[in-house]
Amino acid sequence: MLKFRIFRFDPQSDKEPWYKTYEVDAKPEERILDCLNKIRWEQDGTLGYRMSCAHGVCGSDGMRINGVCALACQKLVRDYADAREITLEPLPFFQVRKDLMVDMEDFLDRVRSMRPYLVREGAPPEKESLQSPEEHTKVEDVIRCILCACCTGACPVMSENPDYVGPAALVWAYRYLYDSRDCAFESRLAKLNEPNSVWPCVNHFECTRVCPKSIPVTKSINFMKREIKKRLPEKSQ
Ligand code: SF4
Ligand code: SF4
Ligand code: FES
Numbered sequence: 001m002l003k004f005r006i007f008r009f010d011p012q013s014d015k016e017p018w019y020k021t022y023e024v025d026a027k028p029e030e031r032i033l034d035c036l037n038k039i040r041w042e043q044d045g046t047l048g049y050r051m052s053c054a055h056g057v058c059g060s061d062g063m064r065i066n067g068v069c070a071l072a073c074q075k076l077v078r079d080y081a082d083a084r085e086i087t088l089e090p091l092p093f094f095q096v097r098k099d100l101m102v103d104m105e106d107f108l109d110r111v112r113s114m115r116p117y118l119v120r121e122g123a124p125p126e127k128e129s130l131q132s133p134e135e136h137t138k139v140e141d142v143i144r145c146i147l148c149a150c151c152t153g154a155c156p157v158m159s160e161n162p163d164y165v166g167p168a169a170l171v172w173a174y175r176y177l178y179d180s181r182d183c184a185f186e187s188r189l190a191k192l193n194e195p196n197s198v199w200p201c202v203n204h205f206e207c208t209r210v211c212p213k214s215i216p217v218t219k220s221i222n223f224m225k226r227e228i229k230k231r232l233p234e235k236s237q
Pocket of ligand 3: 050055056057058059061073
């Protein structure tokens with residue numbers, strides 16, 4: 001039997017967060033998400049958390065597992081073999097909607113502020129816009145982002161400076177800045193040079209450590225910093 005200590009908070013009825021402990025018959029090869037499902041289906045239907053694909057694709061079950069942001073569907077019970085119990089908490093920095101579910105709107109607004117879509121000039125092409133394999137290579141790492149928000153929850157700068165746009169938004173900025181089919185390089189770079197875009201990042205590397213898709217988040221941010229310094233030397237922070 002494995003103990004799970006789970007953060008509970010319902011803003012409609014609780015004044016303060018509290019923790020509830022559950023015991024689960026958990027096998028080493030089971031995922032933390034499987035254990036959560038057992039708790040909700042067999043012990044406590046009031047427990048709130050998000051899940052969908054259960055295979056690291058949808059990004060909906062990001063949470064803090066024994067202090068580290070991760071997807072519950074990508075962590076196995078045996079990953080915590082040395083722990084006496086497993087503590088599950090919502091992503092730090094985010095507002096809690098209920099228990100392990102957080103409000104994603106502000107996070108998504110930050111991503112949207114980076115215009116996560118192709119900006120084109122002139123008439124749209126009659127067929128799809130093509131990209132060579134070499135051009136695709138430039139963005140193939142960052143294109144894997146599933147918007148799980150683990151990086152943003154893990155970034156220590158987010159609590160010190162809530163206006164920092166955060167690592168996930170910067171991953172999406174990189175993805176379109178270097179897309180060969182995009183026509184807004186200059187204005188995207190100017191946006192990245194704003195005080196709360198790339199510059200508050202101080203290379204903690206926490207974002208890179210926790211990213212479930214192994215995206216080189218910090219490296220991408222540093223690459224954009226160097227791009228700004230090269231192209232906008234007199235204007236960079
Ligand atoms: S590298 Fe930058 S974005 Fe990533 S955790 Fe550190 S400060 Fe935050
Ligand atoms: S960069 Fe990685 S950790 Fe951040 S939202 Fe995307 S997939 Fe999740
Ligand atoms: S449930 Fe979809 S990523 Fe975990």
